[in-house]
Amino acid sequence: xxxxxxxxxxxxxxxxxxxxxxxxxxxxxxxxxxxxxxxxxxxxxxxxxxxxxxxxxxxxxxxxxxxxxxxxxxxxxxxxxxxxxxxxxxxxxxxxxxxxxxxxxxxxxxxxxxxxxxxxxxxxxxxxxxxxxxxxxxxxxxxxxxxxxxxxxxxxxxxxxxxxxxxxxxxxxxxxxxxxxxxxxxxxxxxxxxxxxxxxxxxxx
Amino acid sequence: xxxxxxxxxxxxxxxxxxxxxxxxxxxxxxxxxxxxxxxxxxxxxxxxxxxxxxxxxxxxxxxxxxxxxxxxxxxxxxxxxxxxxxxxxxxxxxxxxxxxxxxxxxxxxxxxxxxxxxxxxxxxxxxxxxxxxxxxxxxxxxxxxxxxxxxxxxxxxxxxxxxxxxxxxxxxxxxxxxxxxxxxxxxxxxxxxxxxxxxxxxxxx
DNA sequence: CACGGATTTGAACGTTGTTCAAGTATCTAT
DNA sequence: ATAGATACTTGAACAACGTTCAAATCCGTG
Numbered sequence: 001x002x003x004x005x006x007x008x009x010x011x012x013x014x015x016x017x018x019x020x021x022x023x024x025x026x027x028x029x030x031x032x033x034x035x036x037x038x039x040x041x042x043x044x045x046x047x048x049x050x051x052x053x054x055x056x057x058x059x060x061x062x063x064x065x066x067x068x069x070x071x072x073x074x075x076x077x078x079x080x081x082x083x084x085x086x087x088x089x090x091x092x093x094x095x096x097x098x099x100x101x102x103x104x105x106x107x108x109x110x111x112x113x114x115x116x117x118x119x120x121x122x123x124x125x126x127x128x129x130x131x132x133x134x135x136x137x138x139x140x141x142x143x144x145x146x147x148x149x150x151x152x153x154x155x156x157x158x159x160x161x162x163x164x165x166x167x168x169x170x171x172x173x174x175x176x177x178x179x180x181x182x183x184x185x186x187x188x189x190x191x192x193x194x195x196x197x198x199x200x201x202x203x204x205x
Numbered sequence: 206x207x208x209x210x211x212x213x214x215x216x217x218x219x220x221x222x223x224x225x226x227x228x229x230x231x232x233x234x235x236x237x238x239x240x241x242x243x244x245x246x247x248x249x250x251x252x253x254x255x256x257x258x259x260x261x262x263x264x265x266x267x268x269x270x271x272x273x274x275x276x277x278x279x280x281x282x283x284x285x286x287x288x289x290x291x292x293x294x295x296x297x298x299x300x301x302x303x304x305x306x307x308x309x310x311x312x313x314x315x316x317x318x319x320x321x322x323x324x325x326x327x328x329x330x331x332x333x334x335x336x337x338x339x340x341x342x343x344x345x346x347x348x349x350x351x352x353x354x355x356x357x358x359x360x361x362x363x364x365x366x367x368x369x370x371x372x373x374x375x376x377x378x379x380x381x382x383x384x385x386x387x388x389x390x391x392x393x394x395x396x397x398x399x400x401x402x403x404x405x406x407x408x409x410x
Numbered sequence: 411c412a413c414g415g416a417t418t419t420g421a422a423c424g425t426t427g428t429t430c431a432a433g434t435a436t437c438t439a440t
Numbered sequence: 441a442t443a444g445a446t447a448c449t450t451g452a453a454c455a456a457c458g459t460t461c462a463a464a465t466c467c468g469t470g
Contacts, residue, residue: 004436005448028322034427044450046429055427114319116379117233159385160373160393167372168365174321180364188365192401199403209467210417239458249419251460260458411470418465426457434449440442 013051015041021062021108029059029111059115060123066108067130073101074137087141088197094138095165095189102169103182113170138162145200161196165189218256220246226267226313234264234316261320265328268317271310272335278306279342292346293402299342300370300394307374308387318375343367350405366401370394 019040023032034055038045052058077097081090102109116124138158146154172185180188224245228237239260243250257263282302286295307314321329343363351359377390385393 009448030322033425035425045427046450049428050449110322113379114322117235117315117319156389156393157396159376160397163373163376163393164369164397165372166376167370168368170375171364171368171371174318184361188361188368191362192365192369195404195408196397196400197404198407199400199405202403202407203400214417238456240456250458251419252417254459255418413470414468416465416467419461419463421460421462423460424458427455429452429454430450431452432450434447436445436447438443438445440444 009051012041012043012047016043016048016051016058017061017065020058021065024059024062024111025105025108028107029062029115032059056115056118057123059111060119062108063112063115064126064130066105066112067127067134069105070098070101070109071130071133073097074134078137087144088194090141091138091161091197092190092193094141095193096186098165099169099172099182099186099189102173106173110173135159135162145197161193164192164196168192214256217246217248217252221253221256221263222266222270225263226270229264229267229316230310230313233312234267234320237264261323262328264316264320265324267313268320269331269335271313271317272332272339274310275303275306275314276335276338278302279339283342292349293399295346296343296366296402297395297398299346300398301391303370304374304377304387304391304394307378311378315378340364340367350402366398369397369401373397 016037019037020032023037023040032055034045034048038048041047048055048058052061074094074097078090078094081093085093116127119127135155135158138161139154142154142158142161146157149157168185168188172180172182172188221242224242225237228242228245237260239250239253243253246252253260253263257266279299279302283295283299286298290298321332324332340360340363343366344359347359347363347366351362354362373390373393377385377387377393
């Protein structure tokens, strides 16, 4: 085998992902071109295709990293209060953490969803796994709110709640769609999540 | 002036929008190319640019039409039950109408949001107006639910509720993101909206 | 009918992602 | 250490894209 080759490939792979991530964060994934990427990495354009099937696969890997960073941010910030607040407070906190990550990384985060339609079946499956982890954080406090519900139903509700918060963040971020400041978006998240929790509590009783 | 010219331009404009709309509905807006569009319309590629500033402007116009059709569908289906059901039932109905439109026109609807980042300031402003109409349908039943809230607050909540439903539909539609059938998505919408309404009602009392 | 300005045309331009024959580096065997 | 074989990298070339603009065409008018 070619040991030196494998090491070089690994280094280049890392460099390409690093550069692509920075460029996407600065200018969006649409502005990422193979030639510029190769030029900054100091390699030939063809070298990209030795490592990644195509540019879409590269962007999908960057998106995977972004998803992991998001999940990590949620996990870290959440353990601090996991055993403290009420389920309602925990769910609101989760939503706010999600929002703050998106505000801090708008273009990287956008890339995940804007690029979603361009990836193959395998990449989509991988992202589903990544998302399950994110949903897992919501499931825990939700179980306390829905003690009588089955596991499947809790997951379904968790997904719905995640999607709802995602929608508020998503439209809130798009300038001019629902013109709002991050503060207003945070207010909306709080309102929806709290109302949801109160509504669920009513039905329980 | 050239009367014949203006008529021809108007006819071509309509034909281009019609063709573009059908092609987007069939293959997504990314598959729409200037050359194919011109070929099917029986005109030169340059002719497109006599009528639209660029391809983005053309897609923006198609999206505008789609938005109008959506608003119309909501309005039509809603008048039938506006004076009948409870505010809660009306809001759930709104969400389901939204979902059914999206299921019927997935690619046209996706184009609105996937293309959002590519349009100029003026187009974005126009869409904000279009969206205000959609929000207006939510505001009416919401006022009954929040009789003590100011108009601004009701609009803010209406936007949040719309965004929440939008998020559920949006992620629900993306295959593999949160793998779900349209039925499951409908269940999620019902659950979120009802819980929201119940929660709001609790706080009122 | 012929003239002149407005309008339409499509070849050409600059970029894009992607490929693959040719060149270069690496490993093995003597 | 060297030669041969194998694997890898390279960047010019390709097809397709949106967009432009000199040239051709059409239209209303004197």
